[in-house]
Amino acid sequence: MTESGSQTDQDSLGLYVHIPFCTSKCAYCAFYSEPVHRHDTHRLMQAIHTELAQHDTRSVCTAYIGGGSPSSLPTSELTDLVKAIMSRCPDLAEFTVECNPGQVTLARLKQWHDLGVNRLSMGAQSFDAGELRCLGRSHDADTIKTAVHLARQAGFNNLSLDLIFAICGSTPATWQASLNQAIALHPEHISAYALTLEPGTPLAEAVAQGRQLAVDESTDMAMYEQAIAALTQAGYEQYEISNFARPGYTCRHNLGTWLNHPYLGIGPSAASSSGTTRTQNFSDIKTYVAAMESGVSPVETSVATRPMDRICETAVLNLRTRHGIDVQRFRQVTGQDPHVLFAGPIRRYCEQGLLTIEENRIFLTARALPIADSVLCDFAAL
Numbered sequence: 001m002t003e004s005g006s007q008t009d010q011d012s013l014g015l016y017v018h019i020p021f022c023t024s025k026c027a028y029c030a031f032y033s034e035p036v037h038r039h040d041t042h043r044l045m046q047a048i049h050t051e052l053a054q055h056d057t058r059s060v061c062t063a064y065i066g067g068g069s070p071s072s073l074p075t076s077e078l079t080d081l082v083k084a085i086m087s088r089c090p091d092l093a094e095f096t097v098e099c100n101p102g103q104v105t106l107a108r109l110k111q112w113h114d115l116g117v118n119r120l121s122m123g124a125q126s127f128d129a130g131e132l133r134c135l136g137r138s139h140d141a142d143t144i145k146t147a148v149h150l151a152r153q154a155g156f157n158n159l160s161l162d163l164i165f166a167i168c169g170s171t172p173a174t175w176q177a178s179l180n181q182a183i184a185l186h187p188e189h190i191s192a193y194a195l196t197l198e199p200g201t202p203l204a205e206a207v208a209q210g211r212q213l214a215v216d217e218s219t220d221m222a223m224y225e226q227a228i229a230a231l232t233q234a235g236y237e238q239y240e241i242s243n244f245a246r247p248g249y250t251c252r253h254n255l256g257t258w259l260n261h262p263y264l265g266i267g268p269s270a271a272s273s274s275g276t277t278r279t280q281n282f283s284d285i286k287t288y289v290a291a292m293e294s295g296v297s298p299v300e301t302s303v304a305t306r307p308m309d310r311i312c313e314t315a316v317l318n319l320r321t322r323h324g325i326d327v328q329r330f331r332q333v334t335g336q337d338p339h340v341l342f343a344g345p346i347r348r349y350c351e352q353g354l355l356t357i358e359e360n361r362i363f364l365t366a367r368a369l370p371i372a373d374s375v376l377c378d379f380a381a382l
Contacts, residue, residue, distance in 0.1 A: 012061040014256040015089065017048065017081065018267035019067040020285060023103070023138065033068035039285055044268075045077045047292035049084055051266050060089040060264070062253035064096045069123075071103035079111060086116045094252040096121050096160075101147035102139040109154035119158040119251075120151055121191075127181040128174045131167045134212065136202070141181065148185045158249060160189035165223040166215040167195050168207065175223050176230065183234045188249035192227045193242050194220055221370040228369070240321050241372055258321050260314040260333075268298075275310065278303050308382060311336055315379045320372070324363025338362060345378040 021036035063085050070078055078097075086092065096119040097112055109120075126132050127141040144161075151159055161182050165175050182190055197204040197214060206212040215223075228238060236244035240258060243251065257263065265272045269283040281298045282288045291298045305313075311334045318325045330338050339346065339362075346362060349355035354368035354375055368375050 012256065012261060013057070013059045014253050014261060014263040015057060015060045015063040015085065016253075016263060016265045016270060017052070017063070017065045017085070018265065018270040019065060019070040019073060019078075020044075020268045021067065021072045022069045023072050023100075034285060036072045041073055041077055044285055044289055045073070045081065047289045047298075048081065048267050050292045051298060052084060052088065055264055055266075057085075057088045057264070058090060061091055062094040062096075062256060063089060063092055064098075064253045066096075066098045066121075069100045069103065070097055071099040071108075075108055075111070079115065082112060082115045082117060092116070094119055096251070096253060098123065099147075100139065101144045104147050104150060106150045106153055109151055109156065113155045118156075119160070120156050121160045121162065121189075122147060122151070122187075124161045124182065125164045126167060126170075126174075127178040128170070131164075131170055131174060131178075134168050134203070135164065145181075145185060148187070157188070159187045160191060160251065161185070161187045163190060163192045163227075164195050165192060165227060166220040168203065168212040168214055170215060170223075172219070172223060172226060175226060179227060179230045183230070189243070189245045189251060190231060190236060191243050192224075192231070194224060224370050228366075238322055241369060255321075258317045260310070260317050273305070276305055278305055310334075311341070312380055312382060315342060316376045319362070319364060319376055319379060322363060324361050327360045327362065341382070342379055345375075349375055349378075 020033045021039065021041065022033045023036060065078075065081065065085075073081075082095075082097070085095070095117045097117050098121045101122055101124060112120075122144070123137075124144045125135055125137055127144065129140060132140065148159065148161075163178060163182055165178075195203075195215070197207055203212065207214045227244075231244045232238065236246060238244050239250050240254070243254065245251070262275050263271075263273055265279075265281065268281055268285050268288040271278065271280045273279075279299045279302045282291065282300045288298050290296075314330065314334060315325060315338060318330070325338050327338060330336070346355060346357070349368070350357065354365055354371075356363055356365050364372060364375065
């Protein structure tokens with residue numbers, strides 16, 4: 001496992017570009033996105049290029065194009081964005097593009113790879129037909145398998161699959177089948193997330209109206225532990241609560257987030273953090289485009305980050321990783337000793353067997369992982 005702080009420099013910058021388009025909205029998704037056919041994609045992409053050009057991106061070491069579904073863009077427009085990022089970020093070490101399994105071809109994948117994209121994140125979610133229908137996904141298991149094979153043919157040797165468990169109607173058996181099929185494709189990285197019923201989404205409304213049945217909490221936790229067991233046995237190392245990688249393939253971009261490094265967000269709804277200020281762009285395509293075309297800032301909100309809030313945020317994000325809080329690094333970055341600052345929660349959770357102190361680091365025990373949020377909330381504010 002890559003240890004905390006060893007992969008990315010504190011002064012390095014992560015770049016995230018949000019493409020707010022999908023061919024259709026998934027039933028569970030709360031991220032800002034709209035159907036691609038309703039918008040002038042070229043006009044939005046021009047606005048994104050304009051915003052990108054306004055920032056000094058020379059220190060960017062990781063880039064991530066996400067959404068929505070970036071692969072729903074016309075090929076030429078996504079290609080132009082990749083070229084722009086490559087030209088503006090000379091020290092880019094990791095470049096990830098999210099894609100939908102049903103929206104890739106060998107030609108598209110090879111073009112991205114040849115331009116410098118060296119990591120793919122593919123939204124598989126499930127290999128079960130009923131679960132995919134429940135989520136509102138348009139692909140099937142065979143489409144996922146084909147997309148992975150095409151990615152390998154195109155030259156990608158760093159591939160991540162996203163999986164969701166505790167989907168309405170799912171069982172430990174269907175979840176194990178999805179895990180087995182994902183593992184059989186030999187991706188370098190797997191993210192496994194519990195389904196979150198976000199307010200206002202069609203799936204949350206279906207559950208509220210009794211048209212879908214949510215998985216109970218105990219089954220949800222059992223499925224999470226099932227994932228840890230299956231993926232660990234298959235040779236994946238759990239380096240964060242929901243993320244697993246083969247040795248050497250941790251996601252550097254996300255690791256920067258968990259180390260609380262600064263990041264730059266480009267596009268509608270994208271957020272940025274300088275360490276002292278957090279901003280978020282307008283979560284509306286028309287408003288965002290109008291701002292960029294008028295030479296006005298696309299930032300809708302800007303909030304100063306209090307030093308103590310950032311210190312607590314750093315502790316929470318660090319604890320999400322299996323490495324946990326590196327005490328020496330925490331002191332260097334924040335000027336605070338976590339043993340003093342969080343003495344109460346550390347003592348309490350160590351006594352309960354949910355935290356361990358070992359070799360100058362403080363980290364969650366395996367027992368704590370399924371209930372991590374309840375532990376981390378005591379580090380979130382002082």
